[in-house]
Amino acid sequence: MTALSQNPAPAAPSQTPAPGVRHARNRVIGAPSDEGSPHPPARSSTISLPPLQLGPLTIDVPVVLAPMAGITNTAFRRLCREYGGGLYVSEMVTARALVERNPESMRIIHHDPDETPRSVQVYSVDPVTTRDAVRMLVEEDHADHIDLNFGCPVPKVTKNGGGSALPWKIDLFASIVAATVREASKKNIPVTVKMRRGIDEDHLTYLEAGRRAVDLGVAAVALHGRTMQQHYSGQANWDSIARLRESLPAEVPVLGNGDIWSAEHAIAMVEHTGVNGVVIGRGCQGRPWLFGDLQNAFTGSTERYRPSLGDVADSFYRHAELLVDTFGGDEAKALRDIRKHVAWYFKGYPVGGELRASLAQVMDLAMLEDLLSQLDRETPYPGADVEGPRGRAGSPKRPHLPQGWLDSQELNERQRELIKAAELDVSGG
Numbered sequence: 001m002t003a004l005s006q007n008p009a010p011a012a013p014s015q016t017p018a019p020g021v022r023h024a025r026n027r028v029i030g031a032p033s034d035e036g037s038p039h040p041p042a043r044s045s046t047i048s049l050p051p052l053q054l055g056p057l058t059i060d061v062p063v064v065l066a067p068m069a070g071i072t073n074t075a076f077r078r079l080c081r082e083y084g085g086g087l088y089v090s091e092m093v094t095a096r097a098l099v100e101r102n103p104e105s106m107r108i109i110h111h112d113p114d115e116t117p118r119s120v121q122v123y124s125v126d127p128v129t130t131r132d133a134v135r136m137l138v139e140e141d142h143a144d145h146i147d148l149n150f151g152c153p154v155p156k157v158t159k160n161g162g163g164s165a166l167p168w169k170i171d172l173f174a175s176i177v178a179a180t181v182r183e184a185s186k187k188n189i190p191v192t193v194k195m196r197r198g199i200d201e202d203h204l205t206y207l208e209a210g211r212r213a214v215d216l217g218v219a220a221v222a223l224h225g226r227t228m229q230q231h232y233s234g235q236a237n238w239d240s241i242a243r244l245r246e247s248l249p250a251e252v253p254v255l256g257n258g259d260i261w262s263a264e265h266a267i268a269m270v271e272h273t274g275v276n277g278v279v280i281g282r283g284c285q286g287r288p289w290l291f292g293d294l295q296n297a298f299t300g301s302t303e304r305y306r307p308s309l310g311d312v313a314d315s316f317y318r319h320a321e322l323l324v325d326t327f328g329g330d331e332a333k334a335l336r337d338i339r340k341h342v343a344w345y346f347k348g349y350p351v352g353g354e355l356r357a358s359l360a361q362v363m364d365l366a367m368l369e370d371l372l373s374q375l376d377r378e379t380p381y382p383g384a385d386v387e388g389p390r391g392r393a394g395s396p397k398r399p400h401l402p403q404g405w406l407d408s409q410e411l412n413e414r415q416r417e418l419i420k421a422a423e424l425d426v427s428g429g
């Protein structure tokens, strides 16, 4: 099956309503007003940005696939890479599991032989474990780029002081970054940090954490424009991303993350914030061709992918096939994994409830092929319906933090003990 279809006609400007309008309507009543100004619409349909320079790495198209646990495995990265250039980050791996050579962690850091650069995201709460994990990545030649995760908002992580809770303890944050940069620099491997704005509006950490990370030698700083409290609700605050860009030295790239659902949104983010590149998470779930649109937008082309239902089905099938490889030939496991992608791929396309339900229970490739053959392949691209928010959303969540966490930016002894637990049983942010 073939996966690609490109509409050679110049893309009409997106029919998506101005993002600000949509978000304003969806705004959570009574939520803290921390979303910044409404996202502006793009002023143009292409934009020119220099390649992204991360230490010795030159990323021609300044676009990054956001690390997403359970999503950005070798299969999905390959699918996305086939459409466009950029930096494709792995699912996160915890430093501790890596040091213990947990088989799942070893799978996560595996890259296809043709994947370059090999980018790995590490989650850690402890400088010593971080050092050991990064040393292993570097000495055993597993990575060309290392990203550090300081954005995870999941309560079971933050209640132990990990993820987006951690930059508040700024010295701990700095020692994890320092340990990573020190080990990675032995082989000239660039390190980046990815973080949120802070814990809540009263405890914003991104400006200080960004500055400290730059002082310690990171190659770039990525900011998801939400706080831990915002979780995935409302809209990302692009004004904060602009503020971070202004506050850091111009030679250190700042990457903007949050609510890019189409190439036009990426252009709007760059125009609004002045960032040097964009990081795309949920917008490419079920839409790997978004990286083709982004490459076009960043290289002066107005062409956009407008896949028919048949094209979508082909990509979906190919994704499933690639997952079989990712999971070492375990077809049942791969097909279980593809089920979570069904709603994303077929969002906005007229696919009946019964067929959707069957797809969400698919057992093997033969059954998948049979189910997909029931689709009307000629059904055209639905337009704006597929270019809006998808994936995780929800409402703001009360931050779950260790007791007394916000009393001081320094760790006390009890918190030092507690934080070790933050690394156990962690997945995704």
Ligand SMILES: Cc1cc2nc3c(=O)[nH]c(=O)nc-3n(C[C@H](O)[C@H](O)[C@H](O)COP(=O)(O)O)c2cc1C
Pocket: 066, 067, 068, 069, 070, 071, 091, 092, 121, 149, 150, 151, 152, 194, 224, 257, 258, 259, 260, 279, 280, 281, 282, 283, 391, 392, 427, 428, 429
């Ligand atoms: C399913 C899922 C898994 C995620 N896993 C991670 C992760 O492992 N590491 C990380 O730094 N961020 C993770 N994120 C956050 C994304 O990288 C990104 O910052 C966030 O989705 C905002 O970007 P978006 O609006 O483009 O989706 C995850 C997000 C989702 C939806």
